[in-house]
Amino acid sequence: MAREGFMIGDPALLRRLNVVAVLRALHAADELTFTELVRSSQLSRPTVEEIVSDLEQQGLAEEVRPAPDGPRPVGRPAKRYRFRPEAGHLAGVDIGPHKVLCLVTDLRGDIVSSARAEVDPEMSAADRLATARTVIERATEGRELRALGVGTTGVVSGGRVVVSDRLPDWQGLDLAGELGEVGRQVLVGNDTKLAALAEHWRGAARSVGDVIYLLVGRSISVGVLIGGRLHLGHHGGAGEIGVLREVGWYTALDRVRSYGPERLFAAVRAGDPEAATIVTAFVKDLATGVAATVLTVDPQLVVIGGGLSQAGDLLAEPLRAELSRLCLFPVQVETSVLGDESVALGAVRLALDRVEEELFSVAEMTPA
Incomplete structure (x- = not known):
């Protein structure tokens, strides 16, 4: 049934609902023919025609003209429209x-x-x-x-x-x-x-709703996504596990810093036992706070971000193993691909x- 058939008493509200239906359809696609736009918005052709004209005047939509050097279609080409992200x-x-x-x-x-x-x-x-x-x-x-x-x-x-x-x-x-x-x-x-929000949008957590994001760089901190939405807490302080000095995050980075992160993980790759011992101790300290968060949230995924995420599996694999030992269920651990952006x-x-x-x-x- 077309949306115009619904019993909505306020004409302005009905008009706005129809505009949003057309705009959403355009926004969700690269291009749509006029017929596809009518079908997607579930509105009548005259209503869509009027709304598209208004959106064009506002700069939010435009008709897509055939390329002048493209193939010439047989008959009258269907009108095509697109959302204008550059608006x-x-x-x-x-x-x-x-x-x-x-x-x-x-x-x-x-x-x-x-x-x-x-x-x-x-x-x-x-x-x-x-x-x-x-x-x-x-x-x-x-x-x-x-x-x-x-x-x-x-x-x-x-x-x-x-x-x-x-x-x-x-x-x-x-x-x-x-x-x-x-x-x-x-x-x-x-x-x-x-x-953490960026990871859910364009990173390692794109298809995951419940996520713990662990930033490990010059400091260590946590962000939590539940159902794909940031969990901030009453004061905005959800996930601030590091303030508990008993967790050991304040001192966990000391030995890594003193050795030098890049040099440390290069040494691990080269089979240096001292470097491997330092990383093992660091992961054990790191895992205590992460495990507490995992047991609280029960996430599908832990994402390691920040500067030390460049260590890749040298950090992710031992953390995955330590969390499996400490937590009720195994949890997937991935490293971020978004870098410092x-x-x-x-x-x-x-x-x-x-x-x-x-x-x-x-x-x-x-x-x-």
């Missing part, structure tokens, strides 16, 4: 101890530009923010952003860093307010949690979720 832009920025990275994407999340700057862990909050603004400006290249996602270290709630001890003067900072501009929404999240990609996904909510909401759209 708007958003960005994700990773503001960390050692770098600021900004990725700018279109409305489908495809990267169109980027910029980065190396920073010092001891840099003041004012200088770090100034660098972030400069990097965002360079990456956007004059484009207006519909939304900006921000990932940073610390417990984040309501756009503010409520707990942080890694960056000078970072605790209490209103990042959403500092990076906000007229017409721009700013959404802020913890870096590890956003990296994971936090920025998660921030993009955070911003894109907000933009898609607006595009597909029953309330009137904000023009792109």
Whole structure:
């Protein structure tokens, strides 16, 4: 039955529902013929024709013209339409101890530009923010952003860093307010949690709902996905296992750092028994906190991200074995393939979720 046949009393609501049906159909496909669009949206041809015309005026859709040098079809060609991802832009920025990275994407999340700057862990909050603004400006290249996602270290709630001890003067900072501009929404999240979101979107956890993401680099932290959604907790501090010093994460990295991570894993590959002993001890320390999280969440997958994820199976295999020993059920362990873009990609996904909510909401759209 066509959606127009439903008994909805508000004509404006009915109109908006029909617009969203057409927009969703276009967004889900590369191109659709007009007939396919009618079928996908379950609306009448006159209704679809009117809505497509409005979407074209807003810049969100366009007719796909045949290529001038392409084969000439027999008879009258079917009209084809596509969603215009270039109609708007958003960005994700990773503001960390050692770098600021900004990725700018279109409305489908495809990267169109980027910029980065190396920073010092001891840099003041004012200088770090100034660098972030400069990097965002360079990456956007004059484009207006519909939304900006921000990932940073610390417990984040309501756009503010409520707990942080890694960056000078970072605790209490209103990042959403500092990076906000007229017409721009700013959404802020913890870096590890956003990296987990990125893994679910474009990484090792794309087909998995319940995931523990373990960031292992200059520090160790955890992000949790339940049913494909970030679990933040009441204060935004879910997964902050490392604050329990009894877990041993504060000291687990010491021997790895003193040896040098790249040198250490190269030595393991070469069969060095001392290096193998160091990695074994590190994995045992690491596994205690991970196992506690696994037993709490019962995930399908543990993803290792951060700098040490480059060790690959040299880290994943012993952690998998240790978790099998400590936990009730075996758990799959994979390493991330997203590299140091994971936090920025998660921030993009955070911003894109907000933009898609607006595009597909029953309330009137904000023009792109």
